[in-house]
Amino acid sequence: MTTFENTEPVFEKDGVRLTVEDAVATVTLTNPAKRNAQTPALWRALTEAGRSLPGSVRVVILRGEGQSFSAGLDRQAFTPEGFDGEPSFLDMARGSDADLDALIAEYQEAFTWWRRNDLVSIAAVQGHAIGAGFQLALACDLRVVADDVQFAMRETSLGLVPDLTGTHPLVSLVGYARALEICATGRFVHAGEAERIGLANIAVPAAELDAAARDLSAALLAAPRAAVVETKALLRGAGERSYEEQRAAERAAQGRRLRDLAGLGD
Template sequence: MSPDDLARAGLRLDLDLDGALATVTLDRPEKRNAQTPTMWRALAALGADLPGSVRVVVLRGAGASFSAGLDRSLLLPGGAPDGVEAVGDLFALDDAAMAATIADYQAGFTWLHDPRFVSVAAVHGHAIGAGFQLALACDLRVVTDDVGFSMKESVLGLVPDLGGTKPLVEAVGYARALELCATARTVQGPEAVAIGLALRSVPADALDAAVQELVAALLGPAPEVVTETKALLQGAAGRELAEQCRLEREAQVRRFRALGAGGPG
């Protein structure tokens, strides 16, 4: 989806394209950027339509919070206005249709794993439930010292289902991930860095500068180098060493051939 498409649809998302940088902003500050199924579908469409020239995607929230999670008014059956898709609509579906709909919702998060670009979450205020999972969908997280991460799904009798469990385990390990999901406790910036959940924690007024610094560093190497490296690292934990070494060799052959041909990288 283009910036104009998002504006016309009133989807409360803002997309700013600046050369190789795309900034996606959740723009529902009066609701602490609470998320909706319509927003998830729009995020999936945005990811599918992102120009190939984009090398870094920054995801942020307008106002006082990154995202307070699911809009709770859309959770119960009949809680949404007519014509508005609600999570509560899932109750009326059979198992297969429910799972298929959740898969559509997950696509609004999983596009951020695309190896064509590096995704960065700039997280402040609250990152709760779906907000936590949206931050986890990004490759890197820069956070404020007073940020509050909390996986609240267990409080609602649910499990995290928006693609957040795998990156959470990869970031903090199984035991810590289980503790965070089961207890729904809040993790603030310094602890998030200490346990591997965030790359860096800064005072709130330094967040923009820290993200800009990271973006500049990410845009330094040639695009193909970052793409190849991200693809290598994404699956490394699940591969045998011999398989990983084979993939490294193949990627490096491509790099040498590109350099030999006088390519930019």
């Protein structure tokens, strides 16, 4: 099973470390002094982490060092200068619609690969998960949270919107009305509520967070990979299919599994 501290990194750059042990990869945010605040460089490193996963990986654990999972976008983003070598918010606003769309799409890539059907991703979340940090936790399939977790979507209070892929999973998890209330008010969602409304799969004492994520990854690895991949694809697509379409998708998936188990697959 993965040991977060002692595994040789596949790479480590710009506040992100990727380690792999057998079928489990761990992506760690490594800037605890800034509460793992996010930058475009960090987003590119997260995108690279997804592209660097060996084919043997079945489960990815996402975690943050220190007291906070991620306190959101680095405040330097809100200065006129922005980050060195990166367009500031003002530069982005002055660009063409196409350029602005392309830049945001590039940033979103860091948040998209976690839901690949061949992987199950687990966010182990402690302390602050604010804005971009909240959206990064939402990018994962499952969330294990510490009892000190504080989720909040603060973009609206800054005159912005959540644009790092967080709105779709948030609505899927908690429903439209509650998602609107959480985003529009920017209030904190603590561990008990997060578990109750479906944001968190499990809440544990902070000292047990890493162990709980490892235990969940072990449970996920117990089933055959192909069955988990087919099941995840069925569940992810269920909301977009009619009842009859979902029945047909189940039949097709089960047919593939039966043929595979009988040694008759392609």
